[in-house]
Amino acid sequence: MRWISKELVLKGILAATQAVKGSQWLVPVEALSSDTVRIAVQRAIERRTKNYIDYQYDRIIRLPGI
Numbered sequence: 001m002r003w004i005s006k007e008l009v010l011k012g013i014l015a016a017t018q019a020v021k022g023s024q025w026l027v028p029v030e031a032l033s034s035d036t037v038r039i040a041v042q043r044a045i046e047r048r049t050k051n052y053i054d055y056q057y058d059r060i061i062r063l064p065g066i
Contacts (some may be wrong), residue, residue, distance in 0.1 A: 013040050 008014035009035040014037050
């Protein structure tokens, strides 16, 4: 969800700050419960490809037997 957060921050939809440029965004918990943020996240989810679930874990290392 990191890319969604950055996109929403840059568009001014989600309130967030960075301690240092290039570091992770710090998002207040209260900001996540706003209707504007919920709608924007839902729209991003709806734009996913239909086979998103099939390839969302492609970058995870799978260890045999675990």
